[in-house]
Amino acid sequence: MKLNGEVLKRKFLNGSLGLTLISIVLGFLLGAIILLVAGFNPLEAYWVILKGIFSRSKYISYVIIYATPLIITGLSVAFALRTGLFNIGAEGQYIMGAIMAAAAGYFFKLPLILHVTLAVGLAVIVAAIWGGLAGYIKARFGVHEVISTIMLNWIALYFSNFVVTLKVFGSQGTGKSYAIQSTARINLLSDWKISEAGIEFIRSHKVLGDILKTPINAGIIFAILLAVLVWYILNKTTLGYELRAVGFNPHAAEAGGINVKKSMVISMLISGGLAGAAGAFQVLGVSHRIAKLAAMEGYGFDGIAVSLIGNNTGPGSVFAGLLFGALKYGGSKIQDAMQAPTEVINIMIGTIILFVAMPKLIRLILTILERRAKN
Amino acid sequence: MTAIDFSQKIVEMIDVVKKFGDFVANDRINLTVHKGEVHSLLGENGAGKTTLVNCLYGLYRPTQGRIRIKGQEVEISDPNAAIQLGIGMVHQHFMLVDTFTVTQNIILGRETTKMMGVLDIARAEKKVAEISERYGLAINPRDKIQDISVGSQQRVEILKALYRGAEILILDEPTAVLTPQEIQELVMIIRNLTQEGKSIIIITHKLHEIKQVADYCTIIRRGKFIDTVEVDKVTEQELASMMVGREVSFAVEKKAQQKGEQILAIQDLVVKDNRGIAAVNGLNLTLHKGEILGIAGVDGNGQSELVEALTGLRKVAGGSITLRGKEITGSKPKEVINRWNIRTIPEDRQKRGLVMEFDVAENLILETYHDTPFSVRGMLNRDKIYAYADHCTQVYDIRPTNPYLTAKSLSGGNQQKVIIAREVSNDPEVLIASQPTRGLDVGAIEYVHTALVNQRDRGKAVLLISFELDEVMNVSDRIAVIFEGKIVGIVDAIGVDENEIGLMMAGGTP
Numbered sequence: 058m059k060l061n062g063e064v065l066k067r068k069f070l071n072g073s074l075g076l077t078l079i080s081i082v083l084g085f086l087l088g089a090i091i092l093l094v095a096g097f098n099p100l101e102a103y104w105v106i107l108k109g110i111f112s113r114s115k116y117i118s119y120v121i122i123y124a125t126p127l128i129i130t131g132l133s134v135a136f137a138l139r140t141g142l143f144n145i146g147a148e149g150q151y152i153m154g155a156i157m158a159a160a161a162g163y164f165f166k167l168p169l170i171l172h173v174t175l176a177v178g179l180a181v182i183v184a185a186i187w188g189g190l191a192g193y194i195k196a197r198f199g200v201h202e203v204i205s206t207i208m209l210n211w212i213a214l215y216f217s218n219f220v221v222t223l224k225v226f227g228s229q230g231t232g233k234s235y236a237i238q239s240t241a242r243i244n245l246l247s248d249w250k251i252s253e254a255g256i257e258f259i260r261s262h263k264v265l266g267d268i269l270k271t272p273i274n275a276g277i278i279f280a281i282l283l284a285v286l287v288w289y290i291l292n293k294t295t296l297g298y299e300l301r302a303v304g305f306n307p308h309a310a311e312a313g314g315i316n317v318k319k320s321m322v323i324s325m326l327i328s329g330g331l332a333g334a335a336g337a338f339q340v341l342g343v344s345h346r347i348a349k350l351a352a353m354e355g356y357g358f359d360g361i362a363v364s365l366i367g368n369n370t371g372p373g374s375v376f377a378g379l380l381f382g383a384l385k386y387g388g389s390k391i392q393d394a395m396q397a398p399t400e401v402i403n404i405m406i407g408t409i410i411l412f413v414a415m416p417k418l419i420r421l422i423l424t425i426l427e428r429r430a431k432n
Numbered sequence: 433m434t435a436i437d438f439s440q441k442i443v444e445m446i447d448v449v450k451k452f453g454d455f456v457a458n459d460r461i462n463l464t465v466h467k468g469e470v471h472s473l474l475g476e477n478g479a480g481k482t483t484l485v486n487c488l489y490g491l492y493r494p495t496q497g498r499i500r501i502k503g504q505e506v507e508i509s510d511p512n513a514a515i516q517l518g519i520g521m522v523h524q525h526f527m528l529v530d531t532f533t534v535t536q537n538i539i540l541g542r543e544t545t546k547m548m549g550v551l552d553i554a555r556a557e558k559k560v561a562e563i564s565e566r567y568g569l570a571i572n573p574r575d576k577i578q579d580i581s582v583g584s585q586q587r588v589e590i591l592k593a594l595y596r597g598a599e600i601l602i603l604d605e606p607t608a609v610l611t612p613q614e615i616q617e618l619v620m621i622i623r624n625l626t627q628e629g630k631s632i633i634i635i636t637h638k639l640h641e642i643k644q645v646a647d648y649c650t651i652i653r654r655g656k657f658i659d660t661v662e663v664d665k666v667t668e669q670e671l672a673s674m675m676v677g678r679e680v681s682f683a684v685e686k687k688a689q690q691k692g693e694q695i696l697a698i699q700d701l702v703v704k705d706n707r708g709i710a711a712v713n714g715l716n717l718t719l720h721k722g723e724i725l726g727i728a729g730v731d732g733n734g735q736s737e738l739v740e741a742l743t744g745l746r747k748v749a750g751g752s753i754t755l756r757g758k759e760i761t762g763s764k765p766k767e768v769i770n771r772w773n774i775r776t777i778p779e780d781r782q783k784r785g786l787v788m789e790f791d792v793a794e795n796l797i798l799e800t801y802h803d804t805p806f807s808v809r810g811m812l813n814r815d816k817i818y819a820y821a822d823h824c825t826q827v828y829d830i831r832p833t834n835p836y837l838t839a840k841s842l843s844g845g846n847q848q849k850v851i852i853a854r855e856v857s858n859d860p861e862v863l864i865a866s867q868p869t870r871g872l873d874v875g876a877i878e879y880v881h882t883a884l885v886n887q888r889d890r891g892k893a894v895l896l897i898s899f900e901l902d903e904v905m906n907v908s909d910r911i912a913v914i915f916e917g918k919i920v921g922i923v924d925a926i927g928v929d930e931n932e933i934g935l936m937m938a939g940g941t942p
Contacts, residue, residue: 293811293812294810294811294812295801295802295810295811295812297812298794298801298807298812301790302787302798305787305788306783306788306789308783309783309785309786309787310787310798311745311765312745312765312778312785313769313798313799314764314765314768314769314770314799315766
């Protein structure tokens with residue numbers, strides 16, 4: 058009977074979609090208990106969240122805006138994981154991407170498409186180097202990527218805080234960089250929105266106008282394109298084949314003639330580049346500048362959860378990122394509606410996410426243990 | 433000679449059934465062991481021998497059936513309960529801490545202590561020495577595990593079981609890791625144990641060992657109880673037929689050899705192991721077309737390092753490797769595979785041979801994915817890949833014939849077929865086969881041997897590395913013996929004397 062249970066467990070843990078849905082439901086149940094303990098009516102709270110996500114087109118638009126960077130950092134983490142690397146450094150790579158995008162957006166003066174391409178391109182390159190560095194350190198010196206990327210995260214954070222104090226980059230004392238040029242922004246119809254016709258349109262069209270009131274931008278389109286790209290690289294190219302082989306079994310990959318060290322560096326380069334793109338789109342589409350950070354913003358760390366929930370695939374990251382964004386945005390609504398402190402809301406969201414990600418984590422741990430036992 | 437006391441039944445397993453889901457691993461097996469008896473369990477891989485002893489040792493609970501120990505019906509819930517009942521087991525893979533001494537290993541988990549939980553090593557050491565003396569185990573309680581031979585480590589495992597009061601010892605494939613001489617020592621130890629009234633259950637598929645050491649033999653085939661026989665009254669042939677269920681030929685069928693020119697030459701090769709010690713230390717060897725050169729030797733004499741050096745996985749510290757007179761020392765794995773066309777059946781198929789999570793097709797192209805038609809300019813061509821895999825599963829009889837199945841879901845024999853398909857289908861100049869039949873059953877072994885012989889008959893060179901002396905002697909044309917990183921002797925396989933090779937394997941000179 059022992060093995061029967063084993064088989065069942067395995068089937069359960071491996072059935073991705075069904076399992077994810079069950080975990081989401083369980084997560085919400087546990088979140089409800091936490092709300093109850095904190096003295097809030099969970100049904101009311103969930104209703105507020107639901108309304109806060111879906112009741113107005115503006116809200117949906119915000120969910121998408123919240124989700125965009127999470128989807129992309131999720132892709133970043135997922136890509137590295139498929140090669141067997143745990144990129145905790147998406148956070149730092151995101152920051153490096155954001156710095157480069159803000160700098161390129163402010164210092165250059167170019168036509169729109171060219172300017173955006175340049176800003177994103179530079180951000181991706183610098184962040185790719187930032188990620189690739191961790192890959193190189195691992196390949197060359199055997200330093201585990203978790204260690205090196207954590208340190209690189211801090212370097213990136215302090216570097217970011219340093220550059221905003223530079224006179225050429227930001228006005229003194231504000232702790233913010235100068236806003237990027239309008240040609241570097243990827244917001245939709247931003248000029249037209251403040252024209253008279255635009256204001257009139259927003260006033261008279263409820264649904265569309267609502268959406269236009271938000272900093273809606275092209276980031277989500279790029280995020281989806283990147284998700285497709287990640288899926289394509291991993292599944293359709295020889296590069297993806299190599300990376301997956303290394304991720305599953307580096308010993309067999311090496312014996313088969315694949316350069317394992319090179320694969321690690323390439324994987325971290327691409328992973329870093331993706332996280333950098335997330336930072337770039339956030340700057341070009343939402344914040345338009347970078348600011349001094351008291352702590353890490355967590356886009357990269359959230360990407361770990363997004364990747365796990367999304368089963369480390371491209372399409373999975375899109376949906377997981379949207380779920381994550383929705384919870385973050387919808388959850389914030391409880392504060393006003395029910396006077397719930399943010400801490401309680403964050404604990405609730407954290408619980409839900411933890412629960413959703415946990416079976417994947419358990420499975421991940423199982424696979425690693427299994428592999429270790431084998432070697 | 434025999435020490436059996438027929439009046440005392442120590443172990444009785446009656447109609448034991450063990451099911452895993454719908455799969456019946458043991459179907460009404462009966463086993464009776466008397467005091468002082470050596471009872472061997474014989475069966476092919478996957479026949480259910482290990483499952484049966486695991487039921488006895490408390491690792492599994494039988495689905496049905498009864499177990500009696502010394503006449504008492506018992507439920508053995510876990511290994512601790514088994515130990516309490518006087519059952520000890522020596523696993524195939526030793527469970528020892530390398531950096532601990534013999535005594536520390538033996539008392540691990542049941543440390544003898546003085547007051548306040550302070551270890552009383554001295555007392556434990558004395559007891560270990562006593563037991564060692566009594567059964568002729570020749571173990572120094574203060575030696576560290578990492579400093580003693582594999583044979584000694586096995587004796588430490590036996591000692592551990594005895595220390596815990598074992599009356600019944602289960603030995604799981606005990607001879608797989610031993611030299612012929614060490615096997616003889618083990619036989620002596622087993623005799624000492626039975627003289628002292630211990631009972632032994634020994635799992636093996638080596639027939640001549642059963643003949644040599646066992647009193648009774650129970651044969652299991654595909655989970656079913658076939659028979660229990662008195663070993664003296666049957667021949668090895670009869671045992672084999674009962675095990676496999678058909679007549680088997682032990683000899684590998686080979687045509688007369690057409691030995692060709694020299695193709696691979698290894699000169700003064702030095703390769704260091706992970707600790708920086710020269711595991712291969714001045715090794716010389718030549719390999720010719722149309723021959724199978726077998727390398728015999730006990731595990732840990734540099735075989736793995738030699739193969740890793742030849743395949744480019746490990747750095748060569750000195751000497752040279754030449755292919756057709758061309759220096760290939762220091763080539764990367766990819767060059768060795770794709771440029772020099774030297775292919776390898778690795779010793780650990782799950783670690784080095786296969787990406788277990790990949791499907792059969794993806795595993796089949798592991799060394800050729802970058803070539804047309806499998807990919808064009810970096811884009812994989814799935815149609816071509818799976819068409820090729822379909823072809824391979826048929827030609828190489830990989831079952832089930834479904835290229836979309838993951839390697840993980842295949843049996844060991846079929847996993848090995850995937851590797852053989854991959855390595856042989858490109859018609860390699862040199863085929864290195866390292867432990868190619870480890871853990872395989874008789875049918876799969878025949879398949880692998882035929883594949884090797886086919887390569888040879890097509891005028892290609894095969895280097896066979898195996899710890900199984902029988903295999904080396906049966907399959908090879910020439911036999912080289914490796915000892916401490918050197919080739920200590922090369923003989924023709926025809927008319928070879930097993931004892932002569934055994935002596936060389938242990939470092940002696942014939």
